[in-house]
Amino acid sequence: MSEQSIRNMLHSYQEKAHLPGNITPHMFRHSVATYLLEEDVDIAYIQKLLGHSSIKTTQIYIHVASKKQAELLKERHPRNKMSIR
DSSP states (O other), X not given: OXXXXXXXXXXHHHHHXXXXXXXXXXXXXXXXXXXXXXXXXXXXXXXXXXTOSSHHHHHHHOOOOHHHHHHHHHHHOGGGGOOOO
């Protein structure tokens, strides 16, 4: 499928759903990637899905809400595995 055919499909579905604004393939791609990251999908898998050659590109591309970042840091910080007596 071409980008234009996807753009046309999105536009058609947007009209049928009576959604305002303009939904682009890039917006859809970004939203899916962000959702996957927020659902704790490994960023390497997202990188492969998006076709990025560099993980840095994927990290820049995906915007994660600061709240989710704080939750992940709190949950997965190495200090959580330490047992201090």
